[in-house]
Amino acid sequence: MKIFFRRIHLYLGIAAGLIIMITCLTGAILVYEKELMKLFNHSRYYVAVQPNRLSTDSLINRLKTQEPKASVQSIKIYNNPESTVEIAFTAQKGKGNKAAAGAGEKGKAGQTEGTRLTAFMNPYTGEVAEIYNHRESFFYWVMDVHRWMLGGKIGKMVVGVATIFFLIIIITGIVLWWPRNKQILKQRLKIKADAGFKRLNHDYHVVLGFYSSIFLFVLAFTGLAWSFEWFNKGIYTVTRSTMERAKPLKSAASIDSLNRIGTEAALSIVHSLAPTAHYYNISLPKQAKDAYAISLLSQQAEHESASDTYFVDAYKGNLLGKQLYTDKNLGQRVRATFKPVHVASIYGHTSKIVGVIVCLLGTFFPASGIIMWWNRTRKKRKTA
Template identity: 25%
Template structure:
């Protein structure tokens, strides 16, 4: 009982320390669960009708998009059946993030979008960084996530029934009782059911938030191997050879096009940002998730493929530990389970957001009870 009381104190003070942050992350997590579905339903510029014509090469689409954003450096060009091609412009210094949507068959510009003004982009920046500078907000969110995981574990200990008579009360909410009892049951019962999903949301958040945690997970999953940090392989300007007038990124695109047509999904070609950069391509057969993407890197002069040793290389060469790291984001948002997984993640986030509120109500109610009982004890002492 002393241990249980100590765990209760730890649970209470952890709740005070992280309650507002958990409430915020839970609500924003709910709003982000169906991001893609909402965007596709409300933003028609994502779609282009299929045509029996050849699509324009990435260099041509980039040239058209460059005219819309003079002075900006293109990052990538993407293709997907039935969707508009996207030319993404992204930079940290100077900071900007734009997406140009184009018809891949005609090159017509459908929309130029400043992603820093996009609703979901703003929401993500709050969810990841609390709208603070990343070096400030990210450690706060990661630390709050760690506290949340500890609260889930201490909550399970407190939930565990003391005896057989109390066991039934731990699995159902007594909706017909007084509001305090309903509130108590919602905190305990819904918290118990939510824990088995939220623990994965929390742990995947820790993988994104702490390098030491992601390295530890990789080490355990790989049987003792170290996680290789992502890096971009370099091209060798000294190996430059003469080609046709076709730009290197177009030649790589043609090289990958046949495989893309066989696999389906999306094809993305990155623009080399300097003379030593490689040309990265990504073929994702399932555009609802990211973990199955096949990432390839090519020398921009010789067009030879450059092998990599980090997790984001060829999917066929990815180890179990690599796939776990790749799956991390898809697990975090529930996309790994399709629309059902997103729905489960939505309700888990919603219940997680409610726990600080119901927990505070439990604490406040007990505190008020102690205050009302104290004068009664004082009166009895005076009478005696």
């Protein structure tokens, strides 16, 4: 029976090995994306604290003075007084102000119509620290490789199928690892450090493969949610939950947008209810009846995706309601947990360190497996 599992393990490894290696390597890089971005682009994310902060409305107006044709979608404010404010906007037809291009990873000026950009602004001086295009960054390229192999829908399917193969490889690997007796068990739980290359390669593959198998399985399993819609639907089917999200609340009446309250007024209402949140992300109304939607991450949040959303009437300035993470159905909460689990941020730096090590091992295993197969093939040829 093990011969059957060994062949599946081998053939799927050969078929998907390269994709698995690339996916794991890029995954290891992406684990610390946020930390590395802040490390190498400090002026983009941090400013010196000053006595007085400008209002969110003032920051938006200052951006529009510099980028007259900018269409602002949202503004994100952090509770950390040293953090810049992030304004997400779409660059309309015409060139941007070249002075806005910061000295960070890539300051983008002269953007074309429809380009989604983020302005990082000093909340005390109103200065634009940098206008940033994430799609032209190094980490977006790494994500493109990780999720789509630079191949769009076809690449997405290739990664998805390779991930399914990887799950089968892990399962068959555990079957092949399973020892017949205690003596073999001891051999498969430790590496013979003083052995030659062939034995070391074998031990690294077998022993480290066993220790990392559960983590690799979880990372691969959660990754399927970004490759297949049927997998997402399956989450809601298994949890007996509805996939439909709660609809955003609307303002009471359709009134001239000139009478609309500002973002600062909307923020103050929500801030009074949740004053210690990590951040507040204000989505501006798109239509006349739309309300301000303010998402925040509370100090008590289970993970980075466990955000709450408050709705403020854009004209009367009253709280219309809230959609809390804890009020979501089981399927929605399970699906929301997939991202922090997949990117290994669920338990902070501890899980991130584990995530990087496991991903690097995932990069190594296909190569070590091929070496094992090659050595076994050469041995058979010599004895033939």
